[in-house]
Amino acid sequence: MGDWVKLTAADGNELSAYVAKPSGEVRGGVVVVQEIFGVNPSIQGAADWLASEGYVAIAPAIFDRYEKDVQLGYDEASMKKAYELYAKLNPDNTLNDVAAAFEFVKNEGKGTAVLGFCYGGLTAWLSAARGPAFGFTPTCTVGYYAGGVGKVAAEAIHCPVMLHFGADDDHIGADQREAVAAAHPEVEIHVYDGAGHAFANPARPSFVAAAAKVADERSISFLRKHLG
Template structure:
């Protein structure tokens, strides 16, 4: 379907990339890294559509600069870090909730999943769902940066988290904080995998670990969106 426009609860209009199968078996909100709804994020949405899920990726950076797509090196990397400092979890969650409610109009059973900053937002979508007026069937976070600081918040749905053990951005303390607070959360750790190991466009891409994490994610969605 490509890009559409959606509106958050505070009246902000943002773009969202939508990929749809003929007969969706559920829906997934795909939450970006700090690089916008770029080729990688659209590719994940497309892959979910191929697996039978209606996928929507809200453009969180539209609050600061519209239609932003960044790569992972050079000036783009510096710009991404600059924008990261402006991001507010509260407004990002409003945008995620808007995407959630958009696909909920046509599909029963919606999950939230994301990468890095999006992984953190996926965790918060589980713990702050009631306040946002959403009811995720489950959430999945890949290398959720900063999750340790909110690990004691209570998820309202099943959660799965993926971490690389060679991640230079996320220490063991982050993973252990979640494990200690929530033994029921599925926390998977991948030997030799660095930050961004799922992303084919990033230097740390680890194909074997990425394949396993994708298989686990699809099985988790199948269990919770059935």
């Protein structure tokens, strides 16, 4: 179990964040960026997992700009509200909030990563590309099923990046990951057969345990390589 803290972004926005800390040696910091369902139990669980691997993990509540304390499930009503909130998101605002979270953990261990899921996966990519313009440069970033990444694939990135995609993702076409591969052959891209969108979220029907296990192991190896 982690704790909730308050952050203030550079533009004055006040937001909550969930923080999970290791019980032993600290290897680094990781900013965990949510899907479009808020910092719900699934995202808190991701932060707890990273803490168990030795990282101080912080998940900023990026919906706090629009509605406080959003924690949605995955039923029809929750999906409807999630998409309504998603429509309000602005990448600049999100990166300001990620920057505030990054500031909170940047002195933990050797470096600080950004890791995200779906919208958060796209934000992880944008952090690698645009983070310096918002006052932070990640040591590395990891994106799980980064929706829309193909549209920004040509942007220059400032740190190592790993991306995970389901081969059967009906939200993210192969053209998007191919655009990244063409623009950035140095990016580690992993594609999982038999997996669709949100395959790494155990709370969703699309969860594929075998693919999630491999993806998570690869993510930890990547963090070990770059953070310690």
